[in-house]
Amino acid sequence: MIEIKYSGENMMEQYAVWLDEISFAYDQNTVFENLSLQVREGEHIGIVGDSGGGKSTLLKILAGLYQADSGGVTVAGKTEPEQIRGQVALVMQTNSLFPLSVRENITCGHDIAEADLWRICEYARLTKWIESLPDGLDTNVGERGNQVSGGQAQRIQIARAFCKNAPVILLDEPVSALDQETRQYVLYALDQLTGGRTVIHVTHYPETLDDSYKIYRLEGGKFVCE
Numbered sequence: 001m002i003e004i005k006y007s008g009e010n011m012m013e014q015y016a017v018w019l020d021e022i023s024f025a026y027d028q029n030t031v032f033e034n035l036s037l038q039v040r041e042g043e044h045i046g047i048v049g050d051s052g053g054g055k056s057t058l059l060k061i062l063a064g065l066y067q068a069d070s071g072g073v074t075v076a077g078k079t080e081p082e083q084i085r086g087q088v089a090l091v092m093q094t095n096s097l098f099p100l101s102v103r104e105n106i107t108c109g110h111d112i113a114e115a116d117l118w119r120i121c122e123y124a125r126l127t128k129w130i131e132s133l134p135d136g137l138d139t140n141v142g143e144r145g146n147q148v149s150g151g152q153a154q155r156i157q158i159a160r161a162f163c164k165n166a167p168v169i170l171l172d173e174p175v176s177a178l179d180q181e182t183r184q185y186v187l188y189a190l191d192q193l194t195g196g197r198t199v200i201h202v203t204h205y206p207e208t209l210d211d212s213y214k215i216y217r218l219e220g221g222k223f224v225c226e
């Protein structure tokens, strides 16, 4: 699948994600060399692979947070990182909260009706916890989100992804910090978010992904079909 060559602009339009022979290194540590990936609009891709293989780095490139050293990156028809950022919702593996309120961390400036915001909080299984906070949704999460648990931070990011309403969803082990019961609930809720959209979901547990997912392994900086 992965190494298809394109023959012109029209073909590219069918793809939500088009990585054309990208290379990326952290200083001397090369993570990818000439890596290509095409994901069609609405396609669901699962990515597995050994720790340190570059999965999170890849998602950050796809989210427009990192720039490839060479090669082409097109996401939802955009090629500039700042434009790409507007087209993707990324749930990061690590805590990515701002030192602001829970509300601000979820809405990120999007204008969301209060009832919709609470519905999203329910999807992300956050309601009970938010209701227990001294200032509810307006409680500050602390510097770098240090006043919330890993699982709460993860669910705030999931709620944030619901608010963004982006065509491309990037999930980096989005439920890894959740207990079994909450994980099942949130995975089910994530189906509401991902239905009809392009999704790349990094996980060490591909068995938790439904049949709509094609699974690839990232190994030695290349994709291998599972």
Ligand SMILES: Nc1ncnc2c1ncn2[C@@H]1O[C@H](COP(=O)(O)OP(=O)(O)OP(=O)(O)O)[C@@H](O)[C@H]1O
Pocket: 026, 029, 031, 049, 050, 051, 052, 053, 054, 055, 056, 057, 058, 093
């Ligand atoms: N900010 C960084 N600065 C320097 N090197 C980094 C940085 N982030 C990751 N790396 C290195 O890049 C490589 C790929 O890391 P990455 O986090 O993308 O792997 P991963 O596949 O997501 O691993 P995991 O399954 O443990 O989450 C590793 O060798 C890692 O040490």
Ligand SMILES: [Mg+2]
Pocket: 055, 056, 057, 093, 172
């Ligand atoms: Mg990772």
